[in-house]
Amino acid sequence: MNITLTNTLSRSKEVFKPITDGKVGMYHCGPTVYWNQHIGNMRAVVIADLVRRMFMYNGYDVNLVRNYTDVGHLTGDNIGDADTGEDRMTKAVNREHLTPDEIAQKYIDIYKNDIASLNTLPPTHDPRATDFIADMIALVQELVASDHAYMTDHAVYFDVSTYHDYTKLSGQQLANLESGEGHGSVTDSDKRNPTDFALWFFKAGAHANALQTWPSPFTSPLVANGEGFPGWHIECSAMSKHYLGSTFDVHMGGIEHIPIHHTNEIAQSTCANHAHFVNYWLHNEHLLVDGKKMAKSEGTSYTIKDIEDKGFEPLSLRYFFLQAHYRSKQNFTWESLTASQTAYRKLKATVQAMPDDGVIADSYQVLFHEMINDDLNTAGALATVWELLKNSDVSDADKKATILDFDRVLGLKLDEVAEKVEIPNAVTELLSAREAARANKDFKKSDELRDEIAKLGFIVKDTQDGQTVTKS
Ligand code: AMP
Ligand code: ZN
Secondary structure (H helix, E strand, O other), rough: OEEEEEEEEOEEEOOOOOOOOOEEEEOOOEEEEOOOOHHHHHHHHHHHHHHHHHHOOOOOEEEEOOEEEEEOOOOOOOOOOOOOOOEEEHHHHHHOOOHHHHHHHHHHHHHHHHHHHHHOOOOOOOEHHHHHHHHHHHHHHHHHOOOOOOEEEOOEEEOOHOOOOOOOOOOOHHHHHHHOOOOOOOOOOOOOOOOEEEEEOOOOOOHHHOOEOOOOOOOOOOOOOOOOOEEEHHHHHHHHHHOOOOOOOEEEEHHHHHHHHHHHHHHHHHHHHOOOOOEEEEEEEEEEEEEEEEOOOOOOOOOHHHHHHHOOOOHHHHHHOOOOOOOOOOEEEEEHHHHHHHHHHHHHHHHHOOOOOOOOOOHHHHHHHHHEEEEHHHHHHHHHHHHHHOOOOOHHHHHHHHHHHHHHHHHOOOOOOOOOOOOOOOHHHHHHHHHHHHHHHOOHHHHHHHHHHHOOOOEEEEEEEEEEEEEE
16 A cells, blocks of 8 residues: 655655665654753654554554754754854753753653653664764765865854755745844854855854864864864764665654755755755644643643643543644644543543454554555544444454554554552551641641652652552
8 A cells, every 4th residue: 555645845745665665764853852842842753653653554664763962952043044042952051050961861861751651662773963973074074075065263064055956845945044034143254155054163252162062173273173063953964874874765853844954954965975865854743732832931831741740641642642633733732631531541441341352354454554644644543443433343352453453553552451559558548648638738748748658669649530659
C-alpha cells in the first residue's frame, strides 16, 4: 500500500519512495536542553513517533536520529539571523548556577522521562551537539574551501548568494527575508548579505564571555586558535550526515523551522556535500493553549509534570494529540484533556475486558492502514477504532486482536494492565491522617505527612479523584 506524505518542498502530497528498499532514514530536530519542554514540544515528539511507527507498520526498518542542542542556540535564532540574541545555555547557567554540562544532563534526563511517559519509542540515535564539534568544523571548512562561506573578525558566515536555491523550502522572496524580523540589530557590518548566517562564532564581541568554546582552524585577529563555538544550524547538518549520510529520506521539525533553520540546513548540507540533502520534509503545526500561542509569561507552558500533578495520565495527552492532524494547529484546554482521558480510559477498559485469541479483522485493518498511510490521518485512524467497537458482526476477541494490532501505531498501551502497588499499612494510616488534615485545611500537617510517606518510599499526589500513591 502506498504511503503519501505532504512534502513541504513541493507543497503537495507525494508517494513515499525510500532511497534503500525497506529502510527509512529520518532526522528530527530535537530540544534545546536548557529548560523543561512544554506540551507543545511533546506534540512534536509524539507526531515524529507516529510517523516512525507508521513506517514500521508498513514493514520499514527506521533509523531515527533526534539530537540534543546543548550549545550555540541563541534566542534570536528562530526569528532572524543567527548572530543575534542571548545564548540559551548561558541564561540557564546564570539561573541555576550549574555548569553547561550539568544543565544539559539535567534537562536531557527530564526530557527522556517525559517522552517515555508518552510511549514514544527511543530514537535509534540521540546525539549531543557538543560531541560533534569536529564534524561541524569539517563541514564549515568545506564551505570555506568551496567559497560558500567567508570569515569576518567575528564569525564565519554562509554566503546565501552562492546558493541559488536558498529559498526553495520556504518559497519566500529573499528580498522579504532581508527586511524581516531579527535582522540588523547586532549584525556584523562585515556581513556580505543580511541573510548570511553564522556557521562559527569567534569568542569575541558579543560572545567574548561565551562559556562553551573550542579551538578551530578558522582565523580572527580577535582570538587565538580560532576559539569559538558553532552556529545552531550547522549542528543538524553535521549529526544527520554522520548517522544518515549526505542524502536521506525524511526530515521533520516544527513549522517555524521552515524559513530559517531548515532553509539553512539545506543550504549548508547541499553545498558542503555536493549532494541532494533530504527527499521529504515534514513539518508539524503548533499546539495552542486556550486558542493562543503557548508562553511562559502567560503561565501556559504546561509540562508533563503539570499534567500529572492535575491527575492526568500522560497517555491521555497522547490520545488527545491523535485527534488532530499533524499539519493543523491543535488547541489544548483542560476540558479537552479531560474529555480525552475519559475516552482513553473507556477505550482501554473496553479492550481489556475482551477475550484473547481472536484474529485480526482484515477489512478494518485495511481501513486503518489506509488512514495512517494517507499523510498520517490519525483522527481517521482513531475513528476506525470506535467504528470497529460498534460493529456487532465482529466478535469481541477479534475486535481486541485488531485494535491491539492498531496500537502498534497508536502507542496507547491498550493492553497494559496497571501494576498493582502493594501499600503497606503504615502508609495507609498516614494517608488517612493526611486526608483528615486536608479536610481541616491543615496544609502544613498535610505536607509533613507527605514527607513521612516519602520516607517510606511512596509519592502521594492530589488528583481530582483524591490522593493517589505511587512507588518512588
Ligand atoms: P526548542 O527546544 O524550542 O528548540 O523546541 C523543540 C521542538 O518543539 C521544535 O521542533 C519545535 O518546533 C517544537 N515546538 C515548539 N513549540 C511548539 C508548539 N507550541 N507546538 C508544537 N511544537 C512546538
Ligand atoms: Zn535541526
